Amino acid sequence: MxxxxxxxxxxxxxxxxxxxxxxxxxxxxxxxxxxxxxxxxxxxxxxxxxxxxxxxxxxxxxxxxxxxxxxxxxxxxxxxxxxxxxxxxxxxxxxxxxxxxxxxxxxxxxxxxxxxxxxxxxxxxxxxxxxxxxxxxxxxxxxxxxxxxxxxxxxxxxxxxxxxxxxxxxxxxxxxxxxxxxxxxxxxxxxxxxxxxxxxxxxxxxxxFPVLGRDYIDWFRSRHGFSDVLNADVMTHLFARAAYRPELFESAAVAVGRDGLVGDDAAAVLERRIDEQMRAVHAPAMRTLEELPPLDDAIIRVMATSKQMFAGFSASTMQTYRRVMNALSGEPSSRLDYAEVERALERLVVLRLVWRSALGLHVLEDPTLAEAMRRAGLLDVVRRVSGRKLTLVSGAEHDLSVA
Ligand SMILES: Nc1ncnc2c1ncn2[C@@H]1O[C@H](COP(=O)(O)OP(=O)(O)OP(=O)(O)O)[C@@H](O)[C@H]1O
Ligand SMILES: [Mg+2]
Missing domain, CATH: 3.40.50.300 (P-loop containing nucleotide triphosphate hydrolases)
Known part of the structure; x- marks a missing residue:
């Protein structure tokens, strides 16, 4: 084929x-x-x-x-x-x-x-x-x-x-x-x-660019002969859960079909598979996050809650980094200088967690990582120390605001 x-x-x-x-x-x-x-x-x-x-x-x-x-x-x-x-x-x-x-x-x-x-x-x-x-x-x-x-x-x-x-x-x-x-x-x-x-x-x-829709689901179902449990409505719903990614959705659905799951729980099994695969999408980045030094860790958490690109060096942003870093490390540091932040941002760019424009503005490399970080509870600390309502970088099809 x-x-x-x-x-x-x-x-x-x-x-x-x-x-x-x-x-x-x-x-x-x-x-x-x-x-x-x-x-x-x-x-x-x-x-x-x-x-x-x-x-x-x-x-x-x-x-x-x-x-x-x-x-x-x-x-x-x-x-x-x-x-x-x-x-x-x-x-x-x-x-x-x-x-x-x-x-x-x-x-x-x-x-x-x-x-x-x-x-x-x-x-x-x-x-x-x-x-x-x-x-x-x-x-x-x-x-x-x-x-x-x-x-x-x-x-x-x-x-x-x-x-x-x-x-x-x-x-x-x-x-x-x-x-x-x-x-x-x-x-x-x-x-x-x-x-x-x-x-x-x-x-x-x-x-x-419109994501694939119901006509795609009909086409996909017609090629695989799924049972009625996995009807077009159910599959359309689960495709959204797969963030409209055809590759991920198809591999999960075909695996469920291959396992001969035609019983009532086929939809629940497919849903679990999709969730697992979605977690796997961000697993490498999440592992990299675990290894970050406290300042780099603080910066990326703050960045994941910003709706704008930012230079990353304003007085209030630096203050937020410091507070988050202190909350994370348990070894409070009273000051943070520009050069340290610059080096940390450079490391994050090299790791491809952060994207930098030629003009020196920064944003998360992959906007969907913000949601994975929120789900893992990594952003709670930013809310705690800054005391403000947070809005995540990516808000495409889900409401990602955290109050
Ligand atoms: N119309 C389609 N029907 C079936 N599968 C599709 C369709 N469009 C894309 N795919 C599959 O989805 C996967 C991603 O497709 P593609 O690379 O075109 O997406 P993209 O949005 O350009 O991704 P990236 O963000 O990585 O650039 C590929 O495996 C591709 O074969
Ligand atoms: Mg592409």
Whole structure:
């Protein structure tokens, strides 16, 4: 079975988005870009690859895909540049290839008027010029899909790439064949920051990418022949319990089916399995938390209760760290300096518990970890020492406020 058969296709959603994207309205997402956000593991990348990309291609677009999570070692800015370079190389004319073969660095007839090697951020040929050239060459709109676009905010080169893409978008939509930008992210907070930043996509349309629903459950049930105990209503309810993660839900459901559980308790067994697997999702991070030094531990607990990204060094925040740390360690410390906090934040970033933007703002790397921490009782201490009502970072589909 290939992957296309093992996933539920979302053709209608793809068609709606592609129609809007490829339209020529100057006020809509065609012009300004589309930003899709949805929680982790709910099918964003699959949708982009299996449904949206073909729908855009059917409407005449040349689709380029930059996956900023594919390789952690490569700067997000460079990933985007590489994607554009590869597209240029693929559409380089035969004449141009021949010119290259004989060692001509520049050529202007039948091919591009510059060397592809010089395309880049600060490398001589601006990203916007390269995209304009590509647009003229292929004579059709370019759709650039950027998966996990918030990563652009984590580095200076990524920021620069976003800035360059905004310029390219404006230029191509005015004077060439159009540039449609589609970006996704798993963290609404980070994506918001990207949208609001000076460099980025002011006015872009932000959409919550809908999680899979009842039609997916019907499709899944029809492939497995579950008993009536696990009917569509029950399964829809349990899919929500699995945080709308198809992979996790399917493996739990298939295991229950395989065990031949058709009795009345099948739903309860499936529910327990899902809960176990959901706990397992955060188990590695929770184990890392147990090993943290008191200051790092205090910082991450405070961060998990903040709805905003923060620099992490304001006087009142530092005061809260200190209080939480003292409550945790039993060895009260009367002061805490900036450098210590800076080093602790650095360690948390290295452990990938905390995400830092190029501007030095911090937030939990995985917003759903906050809920796991709350369930484990790790956040009670913050409420105790600060005496205020806490709101957790992630509030996507559940109400996560703790009074
Ligand atoms: N439409 C679908 N039907 C069935 N399974 C799906 C569907 N979409 C995604 N999945 C499965 O769910 C898992 C996660 O999918 P995917 O990687 O697309 O999600 P994501 O939201 O991009 O995740 P991440 O947050 O890690 O980027 C994969 O195993 C994928 O095969
Ligand atoms: Mg993904």
């Amino acid at each position: 290939n992957e296309s058969e093992s996933i539920f296709r979302r053709r209608q959603l793809a068609a709606e988005l592609a129609d809007e994207l490829m339209g020529d309205s100057r006020t809509g997402m065609a012009w300004s870009g589309l930003f899709l956000s949805a929680p982790r593991r709910t099918g964003k990348s699959t949708f982009l690859r299996e449904d949206l990309q073909p729908a855009l291609e059917r409407r005449g677009a040349l689709v380029l895909v930059a996956d900023l999570w594919k390789n952690n070692d490569v700067d997000p800015g460079d990933v985007i540049v590489d994607v554009v370079r590869q597209a240029l190389a693929a559409h380089e004319g035969v004449v141009a290839r021949a010119a290259r073969a004989v060692g001509l660095d520049r050529f202007g007839f039948g091919g591009f008027s510059f060397s592809i090697d010089r395309v880049g951020l600060g490398k001589g040929v601006a990203l916007s010029d390269a995209l304009a050239e590509l647009s003229d060459k292929v004579q059709r709109p370019i759709a650039l899909i950027i998966d996990e676009a918030q990563q652009c905010m984590a580095t200076r080169r990524g920021n620069n790439a976003m800035f360059a893409l905004k310029a390219a978008r404006d230029e191509l939509n005015f004077a060439h064949h159009g540039l449609r930008i589609i970006a996704t992210g798993s963290d609404h907070l980070k994506l918001r920051m990207l949208l609001g930043s000076r460099e980025a996509f002011f006015c872009a349309t932000e959409r919550i």
